[in-house]
Amino acid sequence: xxxxxxxxxxxxxxxxxxxxxxxxxxxxxxxxxxxxxxxxxxxxxxxxxxxxxxxxxxxxxxxxxxxxxxxxxxxxxxxxxxxxxxxxxxxxxxxxxxxxxxxxxxxxxxxxxxxxxxxxxxxxxxxxxxxxxxxxxxxxxxxxxxxxxxxxxxxxxxxxxxxxxxxxxxxxxxxxxxxxxxxxxxxxxxxxxxxxxxxxxxxxxxxxxxxxxxxxxxxxxxxxxxxxxxxxxxxxxxxxxxxxxxxxxxxxxxxxxxxxxxxxxxxx
Amino acid sequence: xxxxxxxxxxxxxxxxxxxxxxxxxxxxxxxxxxxxxxxxxxxxxxxxxxxxxxxxxxxxxxxxxxxxxxxxxxxxxxxxxxxxxxxxxxxxxxxxxxxxxxxxxxxxxxxxxxxxxxxxxxxxxxxxxxxxxxxxxxxxxxxxxxxxxxxxxxxxxxxxxxxxxxxxxxxxxxxxxxxxxxxxxxxxxxxxxxxxxxxxxxxxxxxxxxxxxxxxxxxxxxxxxxxxxxxxxxxxxxxxxxxxxxxxxxxxxxxxxxxxxxxxxxxxxxxxxxxxxxxxxxxxxxxxxxxxxxxxxxxxxxxx
Numbered sequence: 001x002x003x004x005x006x007x008x009x010x011x012x013x014x015x016x017x018x019x020x021x022x023x024x025x026x027x028x029x030x031x032x033x034x035x036x037x038x039x040x041x042x043x044x045x046x047x048x049x050x051x052x053x054x055x056x057x058x059x060x061x062x063x064x065x066x067x068x069x070x071x072x073x074x075x076x077x078x079x080x081x082x083x084x085x086x087x088x089x090x091x092x093x094x095x096x097x098x099x100x101x102x103x104x105x106x107x108x109x110x111x112x113x114x115x116x117x118x119x120x121x122x123x124x125x126x127x128x129x130x131x132x133x134x135x136x137x138x139x140x141x142x143x144x145x146x147x148x149x150x151x152x153x154x155x156x157x158x159x160x161x162x163x164x165x166x167x168x169x170x171x172x173x174x175x176x177x178x179x180x181x182x183x184x185x186x187x188x189x190x191x192x193x194x195x196x197x198x199x200x201x202x203x204x205x206x207x208x209x210x211x212x213x214x215x216x217x218x219x220x221x222x223x224x225x226x227x228x229x230x231x232x233x234x235x236x237x238x239x240x241x242x243x244x245x246x247x248x249x250x251x252x253x254x255x256x257x258x259x260x261x262x263x264x265x266x267x268x
Numbered sequence: 269x270x271x272x273x274x275x276x277x278x279x280x281x282x283x284x285x286x287x288x289x290x291x292x293x294x295x296x297x298x299x300x301x302x303x304x305x306x307x308x309x310x311x312x313x314x315x316x317x318x319x320x321x322x323x324x325x326x327x328x329x330x331x332x333x334x335x336x337x338x339x340x341x342x343x344x345x346x347x348x349x350x351x352x353x354x355x356x357x358x359x360x361x362x363x364x365x366x367x368x369x370x371x372x373x374x375x376x377x378x379x380x381x382x383x384x385x386x387x388x389x390x391x392x393x394x395x396x397x398x399x400x401x402x403x404x405x406x407x408x409x410x411x412x413x414x415x416x417x418x419x420x421x422x423x424x425x426x427x428x429x430x431x432x433x434x435x436x437x438x439x440x441x442x443x444x445x446x447x448x449x450x451x452x453x454x455x456x457x458x459x460x461x462x463x464x465x466x467x468x469x470x471x472x473x474x475x476x477x478x479x480x481x482x483x484x485x486x487x488x489x490x491x492x493x494x495x496x497x498x499x500x501x502x503x504x505x506x507x508x509x510x511x512x513x514x515x516x517x518x519x520x521x522x523x524x525x526x527x528x529x530x531x532x533x534x535x536x537x538x539x540x541x542x543x544x545x546x547x548x549x550x551x552x553x554x555x556x557x558x559x560x561x562x563x564x565x566x567x568x569x570x571x572x
Binding site: 013014016075078079080081082083084085086087088094096098105107108112115116117119120121124125 | 278279280281297299300303304307311314380381382383384385386475566569570571
């Protein structure tokens with residue numbers, strides 16, 4: 001049974017190279033987490049008392065301003081960060097896709113990167129070799145896969161990363177913004193595959209600034225603001241509160257039918 | 269869905285259970301770290317024609333150069349001294365590699381640590397495995413040199429004259445007991461494990477530590493009998509060494525690590541004390557590493 005249970009979790013980053021300058025001034029800007037100043041080392045409170053529990057079948061959109069803690073929360077949910085206070089329990093095989101490009105070795109070929117990513121996600125070498133053809137076909141990268149990754153464009157890297165996570169069967173799929181870097185045709189293809197994957201896999205958490213993608217893939221949403229959960233509810237409610245307008249209004253009729261939503265919110 | 273619980277469950281981030289689980293899971297990701305380690309070596313010699321065999325060649329050149337120089341300086345028998353210095357140097361290369369690259373292990377894997385949920389020990393194993401592969405490449409130098417000088421080593425010999433004399437140490441020569449170098453290397457690799465984990469975590473937090481250690485390594489190289497043999501301390505007749513120097517050598521833990529591998533490989537005798545010292549360090553080291561892992565394992569991704 002796949003589940004994520006985060007209780008009163010804090011993520012505090014110590015910033016060792018920030019000198020006294022940041023100690024003297026208490027910075028409390030709109031962008032970024034709070035910067036604590038009590039201790040000797042300045043601390044960025046990236047996540048502040050986050051409580052969140054997700055269960056099998058959840059398809060969660062993550063919205064919020066830059067620096068609101070979306071990526072940090074995704075890393076917490078992946079188990080990369082363990083909370084400094086509070087607790088986080090993640091049950092299930094996690095497959096995350098963060099800022100693309102980082103974490104992949106630019107000097108080795110696409111094939112090698114696919115293999116390494118697969119091994120990291122708990123696959124065996126044999127299993128990955130079986131999937132190589134499928135990934136090559138899906139990503140449409142063809143002969144490029146034999147080229148070193150540094151020759152790839154951002155969009156091509158996204159294709160590769162998506163190819164890997166969608167070819168395996170993760171139980172928890174975590175996507176950070178940035179998958180918007182691919183072209184429309186590929187996005188359509190990826191969308192179908194992602195939808196299919198989400199149906200099969202237990203859980204999706206997806207951070208994005210693109211309403212359209214979120215509407216297609218998610219049904220609930222979490223609004224992050226200054227490191228804490230500002231709102232957690234149905235996608236439409238949260239997006240409307242976050243954007244100040246109902247994003248479903250502008251959608252075409254077909255799109256709405258596809259996702260099975262009414263053209264306007266009840267009582268609107 | 270944001271239900272509040274009056275008693276939040278206690279996080280198990282700082283428990284021995286999680287530290288041991290990390291190491292177990294790391295070891296079980298064998299395909300991952302062995303692939304990464306081998307990848308590192310291939311990557312380093314990418315586009316070079318003879319590839320990783322540059323490791324062997326550079327090691328061979330160093331061993332030959334130092335061997336010729338020091339055999340003249342110390343007035344030692346080259347047929348027995350060259351195997352001594354090259355074998356010692358190969359073991360030293362492994363040790364210093366594990367120290368210098370081990371303490372950088374998490375720093376250099378920053379990208380992966382922040383992108384992929386994986387046990388920390390995977391990165392330590394990647395480093396140790398890479399060093400092991402380099403050690404195997406260097407071993408070719410040992411095989412070549414020992415086969416050339418085998419007739420000088422397969423009987424009792426002394427380093428000064430090539431044969432046993434009244435002065436200095438008399439070595440028994442290569443025999444079946446030389447195979448004890450295998451478990452000795454295994455023990456060394458196990459030690460590389462705790463060194464990498466512990467120094468890796470500490471260095472990630474305190475970035476001055478790698479600088480301190482790399483300057484110490486240089487000193488340790490000269491303090492440890494690698495280019496100079498302990499036999500040099502036996503002079504002036506009899507089998508008694510210069511008395512002040514011996515405790516000084518025996519207190520150096522690296523001497524024992526090198527000795528348990530080098531000595532059997534070139535037909536010298538290992539004191540059983542060396543084995544005891546190494547086993548003792550293994551136990552103490554792993555206890556320390558587990559303590560560090562318990563307390564700071566979860567902090568590494570914050571520090572890198």
